[in-house]
């Protein structure tokens with residue numbers, strides 16, 4: 546039993562989320578066959594570096610023996626490291642003992658990621674990626690909030706968002722700001738890639754996401770178009786979730802009536818209107834907090850229990866500008882969990898990873914205190930409301946920065 550009373554695997558997962566892994570040759574070798582991490586391993590000054598390079602590619606995800614999924618975070622100060630090999634099996638070890646350790650398996654690099662579509666385009670860039678057994682489809686990653694200016698002249702993007710910039714990185718999708726439709730070629734490449742991914746591996750959920758549009762009705766139209774394109778190749782009818790922003794009432798009804806989506810997930814990101822306005826200024830200006838909540842509530846009535854979600858950025862409340870202790874921040878998040886569950890909406894808390902300037906132990910201790918207590922109390926709230934995460938939406942095999950599924954299946 547651990548001090549926090551998280552189930553053992555969830556507790557170990559949190560250890561690894563916070564501690565990360567230090568570099569070994571075995572970790573480097575695993576990068577040759579594992580799904581690649583978006584973030585390279587950056588060696589610390591003075592850290593033993595057998596590569597001679599300042600940064601190297603490392604694997605993205607691994608699973609523990611019981612299937613718990615963990616994201617790889619490079620950290621030259623971590624007590625944890627990887628030993629072993631593909632043939633003999635990899636193990637997580639700490640300290641001087643290299644012969645024992647906990648067996649792990651890296652998520653493999655699928656074949657399709659090295660292949661091309663019929664028109665010679667790399668499938669790895671066709672708008673399909675994997676998180677464990679979830680395929681994430683994103684053919685419109687550019688977010689129009691990045692282009693909108695607020696009163697002080699800054700962009701209206703969500704303050705934590707590093708992935709929605711509509712720049713040259715996403716130009717090949719042919720997405721135009723303010724325009725609903727995407728080019729046919731974009732859909733054809735995505736469809737070919739998704740078919741290949743479904744054919745090759747065990748995919749149990751498909752999550753359709755994209756950047757936001759400033760007109761929420763237009764965004765609904767785009768999701769209808771994208772959802773149809775996905776379903777044309779989803780012949781086994783793997784559950785599909787709509788990860789749009791909140792939608793207006795008539796559009797929500799249309800999306801529901803289309804029968805394209807098994808679940809919806811409108812990301813509120815943060816509880817309380819003052820924080821929402823600061824953290825998500827584009828969502829506040831173009832939709833508004835109260836309309837976002839109303840859309841979630843209406844969706845819960847349409848799709849029913851266990852099929853309506855909202856991703857939350859867990860721990861962003863601890864940024865100094867919000868002036869909260871971790872206990873106050875946690876109380877507020879718990880208030881939000883209770884209110885959302887009472888509406889039939891299941892929030893999903895992804896650990897917020899601060900960038901720059903916060904990289905010191907005291908901050909992480911507070912963040913960890915916040916994340917563990919929130920998850921413990923939130924499990925009771927789910928139980929009280931009779932809500933469980935639907936296995937068609939997500940499971941412990943794809944939740945890499947979230948604990949809900951690990952908590953629900955774990956033994957206390």
Ligand code: SF4
Pocket residue numbers: 688689690691701702703706707708709755756757827
């Ligand atoms: S809505 Fe916010 S989180 Fe989503 S892509 Fe736009 S800026 Fe990023």
